Amino acid sequence: MIISASRRTDIPAFYSLWFEHRIKAGFCQVRNPFNASQLRHVSLEPQVVDAFVFWTRNAHKFIPTVNSLIQSGYQAFFLYTLTGYGPPLEKFLAPTETLIETFCRLSGLIGSERIAWRYDPILIADESPFTWRDHARRFRQLAQNLEGATHRVIISFTDWYAKTQQHLGAFPWSWHLEPDKQTAEKFLQWIIECAESHGMTIHLCAKPGFETVQRGKCIDAEWINQATGKSIRIKRDKGQRPSCLCDESIDIGCYNTCGHGCQYCYATRSHSRARYYRRQHDPEQSFL
Numbered sequence: 001m002i003i004s005a006s007r008r009t010d011i012p013a014f015y016s017l018w019f020e021h022r023i024k025a026g027f028c029q030v031r032n033p034f035n036a037s038q039l040r041h042v043s044l045e046p047q048v049v050d051a052f053v054f055w056t057r058n059a060h061k062f063i064p065t066v067n068s069l070i071q072s073g074y075q076a077f078f079l080y081t082l083t084g085y086g087p088p089l090e091k092f093l094a095p096t097e098t099l100i101e102t103f104c105r106l107s108g109l110i111g112s113e114r115i116a117w118r119y120d121p122i123l124i125a126d127e128s129p130f131t132w133r134d135h136a137r138r139f140r141q142l143a144q145n146l147e148g149a150t151h152r153v154i155i156s157f158t159d160w161y162a163k164t165q166q167h168l169g170a171f172p173w174s175w176h177l178e179p180d181k182q183t184a185e186k187f188l189q190w191i192i193e194c195a196e197s198h199g200m201t202i203h204l205c206a207k208p209g210f211e212t213v214q215r216g217k218c219i220d221a222e223w224i225n226q227a228t229g230k231s232i233r234i235k236r237d238k239g240q241r242p243s244c245l246c247d248e249s250i251d252i253g254c255y256n257t258c259g260h261g262c263q264y265c266y267a268t269r270s271h272s273r274a275r276y277y278r279r280q281h282d283p284e285q286s287f288l
Contacts, residue, residue, distance in 0.1 A: 005252050006252055010259075030250070046072060055078075083120070113226070121264055130175075148199065185211065203216025207243065234247040256268050
């Protein structure tokens with residue numbers, strides 16, 4: 001069983017104490033996102049969990065927890081998002097330099113083969129800092145700083161969910177809801193070559209129709225097998241959108257609880273709502 005922690009929120013950044021309590025207890029409970037009164041019991045015992053896959057934008061506070069997990073025999077993998085957009089779209093994130101430092105520190109702890117860099121979402125507009133040229137410059141700088149710390153890069157163009165359109169519509173940029181395919185193919189070819197020059201392989205998330213780059217998975221059992229020597233056999237996760245290739249996992253997070261306040265986020269309706277739910281959080285409870 002693979003535990004996803006989490007597509008719905010940033011557990012490493014905001015809920016490390018809760019996670020530590022749940023590891024000690026050996027289980028957690030997860031509310032059904034569509035029926036809050038329905039709880040699912042999820043075992044977190046080492047003999048049951050094949051691997052944890054953590055989704056985060058800032059794992060600084062979580063590094064002691066990761067060290068403890070490793071010592072307890074758990075397998076930990078990270079999907080670490082770094083875009084370098086900064087304010088106002090990523091208003092509450094730490095400076096990019098600090099996030100890079102934490103990324104590299106985490107890589108040194110768990111190994112570069114267990115951490116993937118997510119350059120996601122790729123937002124395209126006619127104006128800086130979201131033109132193709134801006135993305136090329138920013139990606140090159142990030143790749144240079146992350147060389148040796150990871151070998152796997154997951155990229156994706158924006159999915160324009162209703163919440164995403166509402167949030168980004170408040171900003172004065174002319175967003176491209178669908179990238180021009182010919183221009184996108186040229187960009188993808190460039191980004192593949194740039195990544196390879198820094199020892200990285202590009203995987204395109206949930207976007208069929210591009211011939212230049214291979215489609216990939218965020219939750220990827222084969223990635224885990226290669227790093228651990230396991231032989232996990234898991235089916236595709238049918239609970240995700242049709243274009244998603246991810247393998248099955250159990251997500252233990254909760255929507256509307258991330259404090260980063262990224263304006264393009266699909267998982268949090270508003271920063272004020274996230275603050276409200278975080279005030280309700282009790283790290284002693286079995287559910288987040």
